Amino acid sequence: MIGKKPLIKFADQPPLTVDEIENLWKKKPYASIALRTTNFFVVDIDRHEDGADGFKSLKEYNHPEQFKKTLAQKTAGGGKQLFYMKDGDIVQQNIGWLPGVDIKAHINNYVVVAPSENHGKQYKWLNHEPIVKPSSELITAINKRSESDYTPTAYSHSEGHSATAELFEKIVNGLGATGGRNNALASFVGGLLFRDVGAEEVYRLALIANNNTESPLPENEVNRTFESMLKKEMRRREAEN
Structure with missing residues (x-):
């Protein structure tokens, strides 16, 4: 990775060998490290410029018991990521699961990990806990499609609807x-x-x-x-x- 841009084609590809990784780093010594979310998924908590605050959303969600202690890192942008094992469970990727909180779970998705840098800011591990299996309640909540109470004002399409x-x-x-x-x-x-x-x-x-x-x-x-x-x-x- 350079920043958040992949250096290689990774979708549906086997993991790189040690020799391949060493050769890449010789060519790109400042490349970042990224892991595909194949056998784990990530709860990605962030504060967005549009005002969505994932930390506030999780607090308002008010189910701390669903989030077992597990490996966690601070992102270069000041966010936080929690790593959980899939362990045979089906976990749906859910971008925007909560405002400012994404679930990154697709086998062809990836997350940048410590000690990588982005724009001069570093990813840092917050602990050295093992990646644990999530609570069944968290998996159910992730896979359940959220329903919004908000109903936009009725609006008719123009004839030029493209x-x-x-x-x-x-x-x-x-x-x-x-x-x-x-x-x-x-x-x-x-x-x-x-x-x-x-x-x-x-x-x-x-x-x-x-x-x-x-x-x-x-x-x-x-x-x-x-x-x-x-x-x-x-x-x-x-x-x-």
Whole structure:
């Protein structure tokens, strides 16, 4: 990693060997360290510029008993991350689980870890506890889709409601009914790639849209659809050139 940008392709790839890591560090001695969330997940607590305060959100959530003592680090941005083992449990990635609190759990997600630096600020371990299995109550709370009490003021779309607007709406509203989820995901991914959104960003947005679907697709189906649409877009661009 340089900052938070990966130096290698890591999605669905085997772990680097010791020799590969040493060779990378010889070429990039100031590279940061990142771990894929394959057999663990992270509760990522942060304070955002938009005002979302994860520390305040957890306090208001008021269930400290759900968070067992485990390995934790302070992030370069002043946030905090709690590491928990998956241990066979299905833990859904949930960006925005609480305001300012993300659950990073997808096998192709990653977290930067200490003693890495970002913009001159360092990640630091807060303890040396082992990574423990989370409480069943925490897993249930993470996997349960949150329902908001807020209802926006009624608003009618104009006649010029665009395809781009529909892509944004799909992030929030999900992929729709069970029978059309795969096609909706393919259309969503293809539409973003066609608009030159970066592949990694498209993948993360696809995960969010799937997570906001009433009956989300399995991760392997999301990955398969994403890879298919990415290859299709690459062929389209090659044909244009």
